[in-house]
Amino acid sequence: MSVAAFHPESDRASGLTDRLLQQTRIAGEASHEGWRVRADGSRFYADVRYASLESEDGASRGYAKVVHDMTEQRRQRRRTERFVEESEDVVTIVDPDGTVTYVSGSAERVFDYDPDALVGENLFDYVHPDGRERAMETFFACVEGAESATAECRLRSPDGGWFNVEGRCRNMLDDDAIDGVLVYLRNVTARKQRARRFEGIFNRTFQATGLLRPDGTVLEVNDTALEFGAGDRESVAGEHIADLAWWDHSDAERETVRDAVTRAVAGEFVRYEAEVRGADGLATIDFSAKPVHDEDGNVSLLIVEGRDITAQQRQRRHLQVLQRVMRHNIRNDLMKLRAWTQAMCEEPDAERRAEHLETVEEILDKWEGMSERMREMRRILRPANSRETTTATDSLIADAVDPVREAHDDATVLTEVPDDWIRAPATLGKAVAELVRNAVEARGDATVEVALTGPTDGWAEVVVRDDGPGMPEMEADVLENGEETPLNHGQGLGLWMVRMIVTQAGGEVSVESTADGTTVRLRLPTDRRPRTTTPVEPTE
Structure with a gap:
């Protein structure tokens, strides 16, 4: 079979056949890889090597032809090439100095770059300056011996924008077929955008x-x-x-x-x-x-x-207190006022009228006291007080009990504050004063002990203990559970205020009451910080 017939028509038309024979005659050998034609006309892919045959006197005797059928190898190679070209990754081979020596065809589809245009360029010239140092550290660590490494960076796009890219490096310098660092580049821009949207929804919500x-x-x-x-x-x-x-x-x-x-x-x-x-x-x-x-x-x-609803719950309970006062105390007292004022009008005796007036004044004084308590509660429950300044507990407790001592000479008020005192919300003093006052008013010669314990596991306790007749169950419920009760004579309002102060500080109240006395524990967290939720302004 002639050399010309062995090559397809396109090779003969281009002069390839003549060039191979000419090169063989002059250089002694030539080779070419490409498609060939069998005697039956079928095509196959082969590596063909030609050698010049000469006689002993140097005369040409023709050509030797060695054919290596590479059809299957080419099929496997093309399969690999197509896989790389259709891959979501862009495969590059990069020299140890960062120069690109190979770029897979997928670069055009993934990054809109002509693969040939990137060959000879330095990869790091395309990396965003903010991430270039880390990308270099990852790449050169791989060059210096790390088998593989991964990093994320931004890669410049042809239009001047930036792609988010995940790069994976693999050291293949010892592989003769590669002789470089394999760098797989994956476009993760869409994934990053989804992640940012998710983060915006997930992390920036108030709950x-x-x-x-x-x-x-x-x-x-x-x-x-x-x-x-x-x-x-x-x-x-x-x-x-x-x-x-x-x-x-x-x-x-x-x-x-x-x-x-x-x-x-x-x-x-x-x-x-x-x-x-x-x-x-x-x-x-x-x-x-x-x-x-x-x-x-x-x-x-x-x-x-x-969702933190502490402020809303506090507001709801505050309104319940107001409703209870309006529904029970004031309504009942209005009925009494009507009766006593009518009796005054109809009473002819001046002394009896004066007695009726004293009763009316007592009711009005009670209202005034209740009104003052409500105003005080509102001041304490203002949103600004959820970020109140703190006070050292030794001075806070002293300031709370001293006025009670002065007003009740027969009572004994003892305090115990450890050397390692803590700081507590300034409003806590009002709660302590209210509990001490409540105890000495229940029994004039009472002994009241106020002690601070802790902090332990992030909590401290203020314990108010007295030897009085014991706190009524209804009032204990106000302190422990915030249950609605008839808040008579403003006393219930004072206990409600104690509970509000402690719960606003993130604490809780417990009561132990017997016939021999009452122990109230105010349990408070230490090292507080302001709430991030928006407090609700208490209603007048």
């Missing part, structure tokens, strides 16, 4: 949000949740939500949230008001757990949310 596995362990929480709980992602991720410090104050609350997770995994949307311990003490949140289902209808994720 705490978390993602849980179906078993209740935390996958992720947003910034609001971390700020509320004063935690960090490392300490939260992987923990069961019921094991977080939010519920350390109450086993009952911890079990309730476990139950909420169980119900949500069963497909139920769960919502309730929960008491949690945040960075600034106890707070009330509107808590919910919602299941997320996969394509098969199985629960694959739980979304939990918590």
Whole structure:
């Protein structure tokens, strides 16, 4: 079979056949890789080498032809090339100094660059200056011996914009076929944009949000949740939500949230008001757990949310107090005033009229006292007071009890403040004064002890203990639970104010009352910080 017939028509037309024979005659050999034609007309891909044959006297005797069929190798190579070209990654080979020596065809589709135009360019000339140093450190660490390394950076686009790129380097300097660093570039711009949108929704919302596995362990929480709980992602991720410090104050609350997770995994949307311990003490949140289902209808994720409603709850209870005062105390007293003033008008005896007037004045004085208490409560509950300045507890307690000592000579008021005193909200002094005053008014010669304990595990306690007749159950309910009660003679208002001061500080109140006396414990968090939620202005 002649050399010309061995090559396809396109090679003969281009003069390739003649050039190969000419080169073989002059240089002694020539080679070429390309398509060939068999005797039956079928085509195959081969590497062909030609050698000149000469006689002993140097006369040409023709040509030797060695054919290496490479059809299968070419098929495999083209398959690899097509895979690289269609890949989501752009494959490059980069010299140790950063010069690009190869760029896959996918560069045009992924980055709008002509692959040939990038060859010979330095890769780092295309990296954004803000991320160039880190990209260089990653690349040269790979050059110096690291088998592989990964970094993210921004790559300049042909129109002057920037792509977000994930780059993976692999040292292939010892591979003769590569002789460089393989750098895989992936365009992650769309993924970054989605991540930023998600972050904007997830982290910039005013409510705490978390993602849980179906078993209740935390996958992720947003910034609001971390700020509320004063935690960090490392300490939260992987923990069961019921094991977080939010519920350390109450086993009952911890079990309730476990139950909420169980119900949500069963497909139920769960919502309730929960008491949690945040960075600034106890707070009330509107808590919910919602299941997320996969394509098969199985629960694959739980979304939990918590909105701080402490201020709204405080406002609601404040309004309830006002309604109770209006509904019970003032309404009853108005009926009494009507009766006594009518009796004064009809009473002919001056001394009897004077007695009736004294009764009317007592009622009006009681109203004045209640009105003053309400104004004082409103001042304490102002939004600004949720960020009040703090006072050293030794001076705070002294300032609270001294006026009571002066006004009640028969009473004994003792104080005990440790050397390592703490700072507490300035309004706490009003709560202590109210409790001490309440005790000595119940029994004139009472002995009242005021002691500060702690701090322990982030909490301190102010304990007010007396040897009086014991606090009535109705008043204890006001302190402990904030239950609605007839707030007679302003005394209930004073106890309500105590509870408001302590809960506003993120604390809680407990009461132990017997016939031999009463012990009131004001439990307060230490190292408070301002709430991030918007407080509600109390109503007049």
